[in-house]
Amino acid sequence: MSPVEQCAAPIRQHSALKEFEVTDACIRSMALAQGAQEAAYPALIARDVLCAAEYDRAFPHLLLAAAAARNPEVAPDDLFRLDNLQNPAWFLSPAVCYHTYAQFAGRTLVGPVLITARGKCFRNEGRELSFGRRQIEFEMREIVLLGSGAWIEERLPQLQDEVEAVAAELGIMGRWQVAEDPFFLPRAQGKALLQRLLATKSEYCLDHPDTLALASINRHGAFFGERFRIFNLERSPVHSACVAFGLDRWTAARTRPLLSEPS
Numbered sequence: 001m002s003p004v005e006q007c008a009a010p011i012r013q014h015s016a017l018k019e020f021e022v023t024d025a026c027i028r029s030m031a032l033a034q035g036a037q038e039a040a041y042p043a044l045i046a047r048d049v050l051c052a053a054e055y056d057r058a059f060p061h062l063l064l065a066a067a068a069a070r071n072p073e074v075a076p077d078d079l080f081r082l083d084n085l086q087n088p089a090w091f092l093s094p095a096v097c098y099h100t101y102a103q104f105a106g107r108t109l110v111g112p113v114l115i116t117a118r119g120k121c122f123r124n125e126g127r128e129l130s131f132g133r134r135q136i137e138f139e140m141r142e143i144v145l146l147g148s149g150a151w152i153e154e155r156l157p158q159l160q161d162e163v164e165a166v167a168a169e170l171g172i173m174g175r176w177q178v179a180e181d182p183f184f185l186p187r188a189q190g191k192a193l194l195q196r197l198l199a200t201k202s203e204y205c206l207d208h209p210d211t212l213a214l215a216s217i218n219r220h221g222a223f224f225g226e227r228f229r230i231f232n233l234e235r236s237p238v239h240s241a242c243v244a245f246g247l248d249r250w251t252a253a254r255t256r257p258l259l260s261e262p263s
Helices: 015-033 047-052 097-103 149-169 186-197 223-227 247-255
Strands: 037-039 044-046 090-092 113-122 137-147 174-178 201-206 213-221 239-246
Touching (some): 015 037, 015 149, 015 247, 044 047, 044 097, 047 097, 097 113, 137 149, 149 174, 149 201, 149 213, 149 239, 223 239
Parallel strands (some): 037 113
Antiparallel strands (some): 137 239, 201 213
């Protein structure tokens, strides 16, 4: 059995663990220097939160559920049968930022909010898995912005420059390019096209023909403000954006060649 089959993510110890923590420390320090408040979120996320974010409509094929047994007293061979699993109320979190929207749901913000958090994320990757590129379990640090559209457009270019500065500090060469989420189902392809046309998503990619995405900037407009009822003092839904860093990819880009592996 190969390591990919045994583990959904690499096991780190000694120098590998140190390099991973050094990578995150650089990104975390940048986020805090930019005025972000730090948060820590759980690995599980409620089904209602994912539905409010419409993740279940755009990316249902990536979801991984945490399901309890209806009857734990059945024979061992029957314990994990589908008909013995309860309808899940909890899922493994596919991204960090959804916790932030849930945290501020139903609240009125007196001013803009900048949050940074690191968390384990899980996606049901159907393609060939490769550590440092595509994993079922991976770690992500995000910087989440909640505020007016004008404030977000003022802050994002600053954060984009900071991403480049951190990459240079870590010895990584990359470039920005307009992107779209590659996992939309056919029924959501209109959203993917609109995302590209409006340049709401951009990715910082490894400066090589394979263009492995290391970080992304995602503008959401008032979508999450509306869906989670997060308002400003004028009772208008706030705008949001996030800057996401794939820590496994950043570390791999620093410590070993990625060029011969499939994308």
